[in-house]
Amino acid sequence: MKSRPLVVILSRSDSPVAEAEAKIEREILADAANVRTIALSDRLDPGALPQEVLDATAIIIWHSLTVDAAAIARLEKCRALIRNGVGFDSIDIAAAAARGISVCNVPDYGTEEVADHAIALSLALCRRLFPLDAEAKRLGWRIEHTERLHRLSTLVFGIVGLGRIGTATALRAKALGFHVVFHDPYVPSGTHKAVGVERVSSLEELLRRSDVVSIHCPLNPETAGLIGSRQLALMKPTAHLVNTARGGIVSKAAAFAALRAGTLAGAGFDVIEDEPLRSAEEAATPNLIATCHAAFCSVEGMIEMRSTSARIARAAVLGQPVWNRVN
DSSP states (O other), rough: OOOOOOOEEETTTTSSOSSSSSSHHHHTTTOOOOEEEEEEOSSSOOOOOHHHHHHEEEEEEEOOOOOOHHHHHHHOOEEEEEEEESSOTBHHHHHHTTTOOOOEEOTTTHHHHHHHHHHHHHHHHHHHHHHHHHHHHHOOOOOOOGGGGGGGGGGGEEEESSHHHHHHHHHHHHTTEEEEEEOOSSSOTHHHHHHHHHEOOOHHHHHOOOOOEEEEEOSSSTTTBBOOOOHHHHOOTTTTEOSSSOOBOOOHHHHHHHHHHSOOEEESSSOOSSSSSHHHHHHTTEEEEEOOOOOOOOOHHHHHHHHHHHHHHHHHTTTTOOBBBOO
16 A cells, blocks of 8 residues: 655754644645654755655745755755744755755744744834833933934834845834834836835935844845945944844844944844854843844744645645745
8 A cells, every 4th residue: 555645744852943843834734645643853964864854745834944055955855945933045046956855834823923923023212211211210210312212203113134034123113103214226117106115226325324224135255244334333323223024134243243332222133143152241232122033923823824734735745736835
């Protein structure tokens, strides 16, 4: 009797976010494939791949588990690698394409959550919530931070990357009264009219004008290190930088140096280059709000993400067209 196809769910052993029982995935795949959950280190070791991985018709990959060309070369039965999330920079998509393996992601599951998180970080910085909280808890009410508090309608909110999440963030910022500008060389002409925000011609112009700069572009060779010392020097010393996209887009060393020097008023980072924070000195960086790569998290978002990944895996094992293919 012909064996059923196998779908493997891979999670990092140091951050086991995958549910071992895979209840959501099993329900969707029940009539199409068997399902296994496996925890590995931070990458697929080509020389030590579990047999179930080698036998898998589709593989669902959590977080930043690295899948390089050497590992892909051993996946002879695999039809699809599915990233449980938006980013796919941890997978060698060219090597997968060369072997006829589709690489898919789930680009829309966390749109609302990440946009909400970007706005939450922005408001915390602009309204000085954490310094005011600390002041109140010292049992004093001197309110020493009033000179940094401004009406939102007087501030420029700059968005780098007007994709799904960037657009959702723009609409939220506009509703709060910010004047919203964006830079994205890849969105069609007229997008600014549809969304009701201002388009600027260059990243440099956006950095110079903005009181809040919020990052919403993917991490790729073009955007790696996009915000470094030179770019930060263009920003107002009263401005804030928010990153809920990918840590590698912003130079950690440059941003932390600017915060310590007072040439950048504040930063809200859900993602950080070489995350997590590596030392007490980094954690003590002044005017830094850091959250633990959790902007995408919500009960509803996780269900949507896992369901979408499972449906893509189901299509792959049944030989049907897959969607959200990035290679």
